[in-house]
Amino acid sequence: MLILAMPSAPRETEGMSELLSRHRAVMPSWLPLYYESPLELVSGSGARVTDSEGRTYLDFFTGIVTNMLGYDVAEVREAVERQIARGVVHTSTLYLIRSQVELAEKIARLSGIPDAKVFFTNSGTEANETALLLATHARGSDEVLAMRGSYHGRSFGTVAVTGNKAWKNSSLSPLNVHYLHGTDHASPAFRGLSEREYVDVCVADLREVLDTAAPDVACLIAEPVQGVGGFAMPPDGLYAAYKEVLDEHGILFVSDEVQTAWGRTGTSFFGIGNHGVTPDAMTFAKGLGNGFAVGGVVARGDLMDGLTALGVATFGGNPVSMAAAGATLDYVLEHDLQGNALRQGATVVQGLRELRELPCVKDVRSKGLMFAVEMVDPETGAPSAPLAGRVLEAARERGLLVGKGGVHGNVLRMAPPLTLSAEEAAEGRDILLDAVHAVAADRA
């Protein structure tokens, strides 16, 4: 029998350009890669990662806001190794999983949602699908409110509630979606308004939508800070004002905490806490497993139990992801990483504020260890994705990995590990300052 030899990865001697060609040949064209010359990250420790050519970087993007404790954290590694050593990486939820029950108890308690129950999934997309199913089923309606500029995932239902054209392949939708204002204070229509006036206008618009366009809404789904949207954030208190109106109509509120949970915003354990709101459901993923695939929904018990058909996510809440997630959450709580996010976030953003003086920087904003620099064309003031791309490259050349986002792709966004030290915060801030100044002066 003829056995065809397939190339096996990784091939130590293979150059980046060859790997890139192989990637392009077999991976989808719509799966974006960062950098003109893309990176292969092969090892990591703490807040640093090393590429296949031996260069080390300080990581301020953590695998898209996911390696929440940084790399090679002994507590997480050992918890996973202990589980694997037992010989069981999967059993399914047809059987009791002790670590799953224990983690659900902790998340339910931390959520502040009354009589909360938890369902574990494998991703944020799947978590949001579940929340949308719970809400539309409970309310017997396919009408959903979402925010302009939002991102909630890549499945049919979550694309339907995504308000960011760059990530929306289809306008075909299983839901009837109405988009609300709240993260567009800087747009020409609203920029003259004070924060209070802007909130009032947003609330009036919500009332108008409910009175005239959307008779029977199931829920509002919203990110407290829009992740892919470039860390765009509504004024604190907007969602409390929205919730008052929603409550008048019995409309449910789902907070998508995929990027904002576990203390990242510094001032609250879940991002929505910054608005003084307890939602009916919260979705989570990314950081909880510190890189292991885990997501989920925590919801009011009656809402969770409202589904009438059976449900299962085969891999959701499997013993390995539960070991990783349990150890990660314990680490966050035992080391008060929410407090650290507040302290180190302040160090970084205080330094970055000077960038606002530059004609190519429109805004510098932050919440805890989520911060963003918004780039514009210095001549026209229009959003400039190319300038953001140049800063991304300039930061990499100087040894710092950052991310990009925004509805116009012109926002640099940073979400370092919550374990970031004061020295690392200062180092990353200084590299970023240098990179932006170099691009502003056309030196990069």
Ligand SMILES: Cc1ncc(COP(=O)(O)O)c(C=O)c1O
């Ligand atoms: C706020 C938010 N919700 C949902 C998702 C989807 O999560 P996943 O990529 O794990 O499906 C993301 C991913 O970036 C996100 O940022």
